[in-house]
Amino acid sequence: SQQGEEDPQALSIQEGENATMNCSYKTSINNLQWYRQNSGRGLVHLILIRSNEREKHSGRLRVTLDTSKKSSSLLITASRAADTASYFCATSGGGADGLTFGKGTHLIIQP
């Protein structure tokens, strides 16, 4: 079963606006990661936040993690048309046994 659940499933905004996606998960984690997938392509790693961190920034990306609520959010500021993609959260227990993915948020940036 999927560990993470993203919300919303789809999001359409105007270029220049901020986009916020949320992720909830079920079990304890070592870290949570966000990936981007352009249509028909492989996934690209965006950012990782460890379980002992509450917020992390990378360029126009801001990720928060609330382990008490088992939830995370991804904020993309000043969106661009090139940000149109599906975004997935994925959790890791810290071992070698792979990631558990959510179903993703499909983000469309309107020019």
Added chain:
Amino acid sequence: NAGVTQTPKFQVLKTGQSMTLQCAQDMNHNSMYWYRQDPGMGLRLIYYSASEGTTDKGEVPNGYNVSRLNKREFSLRLESAAPSQTSVYFCAIVRRATYEQYFGPGTRLTVT
């Protein structure tokens, strides 16, 4: 530096046929993974190999076998393909120091 490569890119099989999906990495990482992605879904782990010579089942291993041929290569085999295995298959490696996973471009498989 190609990173993670997968062959073939596309494949159409008839029910009952067999095939092997190939994955190779040039990043010298120990752990390799096979995921499948169905329409509108996230990725689900099929099998993984934490190091050369070891393999373990993931969330959805039924109908698949794997071989970790050497440190570079990790193959996924469908012995008797079924329509339910129509999916996009991704191979990945993990950068252990940072837990980041790097994905191949995927193999789009259709079973009729």
